[in-house]
Amino acid sequence: MSTSRSEQSPAARLRGVRVEYSGHVAVRDVDLDVSPGAIMAIAGPNGAGKSTLLEVIAGTTPLTSGNRVATQRIAFVPQRAAVSDRLPLTVRDVVTVGACGRTGRWRRLDSGSRASVNDALDRLGIAELAAVPFSTLSGGQRQRALLAQGLAGQADLLLLDEPTTGLDTASGERIRAVMRTESRRGAAVVCVSHDPSVLGTADRVVTLEDGRIVS
Structure with missing residues (x-):
């Protein structure tokens, strides 16, 4: 028997979440369910708490109060790379890190994981850059x-922070297509964005102001 989206357990659930930094309240009184198989966009003005909320969903930011429950298979793609330019990593190396969640960090990739890496490179149009040092890439690349790293792990929850910022029109459309494909696969996709095209792709738009959900 198939299960409808409304009957599925949320990929993430927040209740009464509050996050403070040195007395500043970044997120306050947030209740939120993130549904599998759907795209949720988080919108709002600068400083509204959007990226903090995304980090809360990812589990990378401690809560001052409240409760978070989420799936274990999460891919979090930040707005800026956390990969040091000093590391001699190729594009394939960076994408392969995402597949380690399928096999374990120190295990050799199996054929399915290698196929996931190749598929992710193809879907993002960077297969020809696989052997190129990551440090030499442009911001958009x-x-x-x-x-692609996030896709390689086939996560149940895909979190994206401003994924189309600084990209050309064709690259932006490619990323929106990836978001749609991942949601059809059954993943929950959550995306912080100001981009009207991304907001138009979403099944649900959550608007933040001063750390609160207002719509």
Whole structure:
């Protein structure tokens, strides 16, 4: 028997979440369910708490109060690369990190994981850059490589922070297509964005102001 989206458990659930930094309240009184098989966009003005909320969903930011429950298979693609330019990593190396969640960090990749890496490179249009040092990429190419890393693990929850910022029209459309494909696969996709095209792709738009959900 098939299960409808409304009957599925949320990929992430927040209740009464509050996050403070040195007395500043970044997120306050947030209740939120993130549904599998759907794209949720988080919108709002600068400083509204959007990226902090995304980090809360990812589990990378401690809560001051409240409760978070989420799936274990999460891919979080930040707006800026956390990969040091000093590391001699190729694009394939960076994308392969995403597949380690399928096999374990120190295990050799199996054929399915290698296929996932190749598929992610193809879907983001960077297969020809696989052997290129990550440190030499442009900002847009880095963003696509990091998104490919997120795809390689076939996560249940895909979190993206401003994924189309600084990209050309064709690259932006490619990323929106990837978001749609991942949601059809059954993943929950959550994306912080100001981009009207991304907001138009979403099944649900959550608007933040001063750390609160207002719509």
